[in-house]
Amino acid sequence: MRLKILKKHRIFVPASSHFCAQHKDASWNDYQTPMYNYSKDQVEEMVDLLLNDENLPEIRATSDDEMRTCTGLSHAQFDILLSELPTLTATYKSKDIAKVVLMAFLKRMRTGHTYDQIRYSLDLSYKTVKKYINAARASLLSDFVPKHLGFGTFSREFLIANTTEMAKRLYTSQDDTLVTIWDGTYIYCNKSQNHELQRRTYSGQKCRNLVKPMVCVSSNGLYIDIFGPFEATQNDASIMKFVFDKHADPIMNKSKPGDV
Incomplete structure (x- = not known):
């Protein structure tokens, strides 16, 4: 509203202003203040208001x-x-x-x-x-x-605590073993006019252009890390090999020398 008043009526309303019923019928001219009467802070506030001029609507109330x-x-x-x-x-x-x-x-x-x-x-x-x-x-x-997000964000103990009993019974007999689930997913994209990029993003399985992020989650659905995106021509096995070659032990957050 302050921005609309400034643009339409050339009147600056400071953020500290308030509206009262006593003056609701007054004309805009009653509130105009010459520029030389504005303080330095008010001028800076006016400039910030104009710099953020995006004609923004308010997010309407929704369910x-x-x-x-x-x-x-x-x-x-x-x-x-x-x-x-x-x-x-x-x-x-x-x-x-x-x-x-x-x-x-x-x-x-x-x-x-x-x-x-x-x-x-x-x-x-x-x-x-x-x-x-x-x-x-x-x-x-x-x-x-x-x-x-990321292996460096969570401790090993925290991730083990997010391992379900079903996963423990199926895959391990020890309480200190971490079970994670890895799966490649798809992000579809448009066909590129660049021939090389078109070939690298085309999936023969899906017959569409896409890129593949590799998602690692705990057995109860907690997102641990997301790698990629990778080319559509790579399968989950080759992507996981790349991830584990790059990160010697991602669970312990130990990377090879020289890794970023």
């Missing part, structure tokens, strides 16, 4: 079912995820803008909608949607992933 359909998360889970991304909030200096940024990314991941479909649903420009999705991805990689 948890609608939220899950669009993002895969409930409102409470969405707020928790946002709180895990301080870089995103700091970049846009507004929690409301950060919400829309994260919403655009989650919609893209959940539904696979094109940038055009997302921009129409959020009333944004194509360029803005593209920038938001890249910003959300970068923030997740810097803030969220290192805290919640």
